[in-house]
Amino acid sequence: MIRCTRYLMPTTKETPSDAEVVSHRLMLRAGLIRKVASGIYTYLPAGLRVLRKVERILREEMDRAGAQEVLMPAVVPSELWRESGRWDAYGKELLRFRDRADREFCLGPTHEEVITDLVRREVRSWRQLPLNLYQIQDKFRDEIRPRFGLMRGREFFMKDAYSFDADDESAAESYRKMYDAYCRVFRRMGLDFRAVEADTGNIGGSSSHEFMVIADSGEDAIVSCVSCSYGANVEKAECTPQAGAAAAAPGAGPARKVATPGKRTIGEVSEFLGIDPASLIKTLLFETSAGDVAVLVSGVFDVNEVKVKNHLGADWIRLAGEDRVRELSGAPSGFAGPVGLPVRTIADHSVQAIAAGATGANERDAHLVDVVPGRDFAPEAYADLRTVSGKDPCPRCGAALRFSRGIEVGHVFRLGTRYSEAMRAVYLDPEGKERVAVMGCYGIGVGRTAAAAIEQNHDGDGIVWPISIAPFEVSVIPVNVKNRDVVGAAESVGTALTDRGLEVLLDDREERPGIKFKDADLAGIPVRVTLGEKNVAAGFGEVRDRKTGETLRVELSMLAAETVALVERKKAECAP
RNA sequence: CGGGACGUGGCGCAGCCUGGUAGCGCAUCUGCUUUGGGAGCAGAGGGCCGCCGGUUCGAAUCCGGCCGUCCCGACCA
Numbered sequence: 001m002i003r004c005t006r007y008l009m010p011t012t013k014e015t016p017s018d019a020e021v022v023s024h025r026l027m028l029r030a031g032l033i034r035k036v037a038s039g040i041y042t043y044l045p046a047g048l049r050v051l052r053k054v055e056r057i058l059r060e061e062m063d064r065a066g067a068q069e070v071l072m073p074a075v076v077p078s079e080l081w082r083e084s085g086r087w088d089a090y091g092k093e094l095l096r097f098r099d100r101a102d103r104e105f106c107l108g109p110t111h112e113e114v115i116t117d118l119v120r121r122e123v124r125s126w127r128q129l130p131l132n133l134y135q136i137q138d139k140f141r142d143e144i145r146p147r148f149g150l151m152r153g154r155e156f157f158m159k160d161a162y163s164f165d166a167d168d169e170s171a172a173e174s175y176r177k178m179y180d181a182y183c184r185v186f187r188r189m190g191l192d193f194r195a196v197e198a199d200t201g202n203i204g205g206s207s208s209h210e211f212m213v214i215a216d217s218g219e220d221a222i223v224s225c226v227s228c229s230y231g232a233n234v235e236k237a238e239c240t241p242q243a244g245a246a247a248a249a250p251g252a253g254p255a256r257k258v259a260t261p262g263k264r265t266i267g268e269v270s271e272f273l274g275i276d277p278a279s280l281i282k283t284l285l286f287e288t289s290a291g292d293v294a295v296l297v298s299g300v301f302d303v304n305e306v307k308v309k310n311h312l313g314a315d316w317i318r319l320a321g322e323d324r325v326r327e328l329s330g331a332p333s334g335f336a337g338p339v340g341l342p343v344r345t346i347a348d349h350s351v352q353a354i355a356a357g358a359t360g361a362n363e364r365d366a367h368l369v370d371v372v373p374g375r376d377f378a379p380e381a382y383a384d385l386r387t388v389s390g391k392d393p394c395p396r397c398g399a400a401l402r403f404s405r406g407i408e409v410g411h412v413f414r415l416g417t418r419y420s421e422a423m424r425a426v427y428l429d430p431e432g433k434e435r436v437a438v439m440g441c442y443g444i445g446v447g448r449t450a451a452a453a454i455e456q457n458h459d460g461d462g463i464v465w466p467i468s469i470a471p472f473e474v475s476v477i478p479v480n481v482k483n484r485d486v487v488g489a490a491e492s493v494g495t496a497l498t499d500r501g502l503e504v505l506l507d508d509r510e511e512r513p514g515i516k517f518k519d520a521d522l523a524g525i526p527v528r529v530t531l532g533e534k535n536v537a538a539g540f541g542e543v544r545d546r547k548t549g550e551t552l553r554v555e556l557s558m559l560a561a562e563t564v565a566l567v568e569r570k571k572a573e574c575a576p
Numbered sequence: 577c578g579g580g581a582c583g584u585g586g587c588g589c590a591g592c593c594u595g596g597u598a599g600c601g602c603a604u605c606u607g608c609u610u611u612g613g614g615a616g617c618a619g620a621g622g623g624c625c626g627c628c629g630g631u632u633c634g635a636a637u638c639c640g641g642c643c644g645u646c647c648c649g650a651c652c653a
Contacts, residue, residue, distance in 0.1 A: 013614060014588050014602070018646050038645070093652070110653065144577080144651055152652090160653095200653085208653090219652095318650085411653055443653060461613095480611055514613040521613090532612060 024149030039146025039154035134161035190466030212406025227399035241349035264334025298350035463524025
């Protein structure tokens with residue numbers, strides 16, 4: 001049993017002005033964290049208790065899934081990162097420095113290199129596989145813009161697991177085990193989440209799923225099917241090519257140039273020419289590691305940079321600036337078009353469906369109309385290059401898609417042999433032949449998960465923790481600490497609850513009741529036991545549910561039992 | 577990295593334009609009263625006004641540089 005008078009949990013009525021999102025604000029106000037530098041925090045006792053609860057669930061589920069815990073260093077020598085090729089590829093997010101002997105190191109933002117190095121040294125035989133190792137460890141990423149408290153910090157705790165298998169089939173099984181373990185983890189935390197298909201980004205690999213906690217404040221947009229189980233990050237979500245692409249417009253005359261003074265945007269051009277935006281061919285110029293590329297898409301859709309990047313197999317991609325647009329198209333931005341454009345061109349399927357369209361003329365204040373794809377220009381390829389829209393059907397079953405926002409709390413990847421090949425993590429198969437291990441990696445942000453839980457579970461009074469990750473399960477409040485009977489009743493119920501294995505915070509401060517109630521609500525402790533003077537004098541106490549506000553007045557002799565019962569009911573809500 | 581803003585007791589802010597004894601609310605400490613949803617009265621402590629330089633008799637205030645922080649964007653397992 002912990003006593004408030006002996007516990008550092010500095011709550012505040014007012015919020016520091018730099019806290020933008022609910023979870024950040026409430027973590028500060030509830031005395032869980034304090035900022036040390038941008039994106040870098042100290043975890044106070046109650047905040048650390050929450051993280052430890054999350055970690056315990058992670059350990060239990062990782063162990064249950066057959067993974068073994070290790071602990072790798074935060075400081076990693078550059079040689080390992082050079083071997084995988086990421087020393088140069090990772091960019092400024094990787095915090096680099098030198099030791100006294102001028103050797104280069106980085107603070108690890110993720111640990112594929114270190115784990116692969118370990119496994120290649122220790123694993124020789126197919127008999128040692130499959131192997132799944134995990135750690136819960138401090139990570140550092142020098143984020144461009146840290147924000148939202150623990151949601152996007154620079155230093156943070158992460159559970160990262162890495163699997164090594166003999167072949168693809170076995171690797172798929174390891175991946176499935178982790179996927180299932182993740183579902184159990186988030187169910188045990190009482191979170192409303194979706195696992196969605198995602199892009200693999202910098203980490204690489206063949207496929208991946210993100211685990212998204214549904215919250216309006218989420219930084220990611222996701223789609224999910226209202227009918228089947230399909231879900232995807234919008235940057236990944238597949239778009240079904242529209243049916244009925246006409247080869248040529250019946251009766252479309254030759255393309256001709258029209259004056260469009262000052263009309264640059266789809267909206268302006270559409271209105272000025274009286275043409276449906278769906279028939280406009282939007283032309284975007286990109287600079288990429290694979291050279292300059294023009295990307296075409298129907299005026300009603302948006303180009304998806306991730307899809308373009310993947311289609312090209314490029315390492316990086318960025319929209320060309322105004323100067324580059326002039327160089328490439330010979331016109332200011334807003335007037336680029338595929339006809340006669342001396343740049344490699346690819347087009348989204350939506351362009352194929354345009355019978356006769358309008359597009360920029362590569363000339364200031366001019367557009368072309370009656371442009372026919374295939375006749376007036378021929379893209380190198382048609383592909384899915386646009387971002388899914390509200391009108392798109394589910395690519396799996398054709399039903400409607402629902403858009404929502406989510407917080408990415410976990411990510412699982414099938415890595416394949418990218419790292420094991422580059423770093424020679426090989427083993428001998430039963431025939432004595434050398435083979436490359438097939439890898440997977442699996443991350444969960446510990447602090448971010450706690451923050452996401454708050455985003456999803458709070459009200460006007462503060463946090464409403466799911467009981468499985470609450471810093472305490474029960475708060476016991478003697479309304480007046482100068483009344484001996486009240487204090488005695490509080491002490492005895494607190495002791496009884498502690499004896500039954502509950503985590504109790506006793507508010508023994510000499511404060512007014514209002515302050516204690518407000519603090520208990522703010523801290524989000526799921527169950528509150530209140531001992532008031534009149535009730536105690538009459539032999540009663542109260543049990544209150546933080547979430548619903550429901551209060552039970554029960555005899556002191558039954559108080560502990562009722563409290564335990566309520567805690568058990570709340571725990572049952574967090575069953576895997 | 578581009579755009580914008582802000583740095584004044586622990587927190588939230590005023591003062592700056594128009595230079596002249598550094599203020600308010602909350603919090604903290606002491607005493608008394610109060611005790612079921614952030615109490616009242618009385619008293620007290622706490623500041624290199626982000627840092628460095630310049631202008632001036634005199635700078636929180638004007639000027640320059642730097643640092644830090646936040647917001648928007650670009651970017652991002």
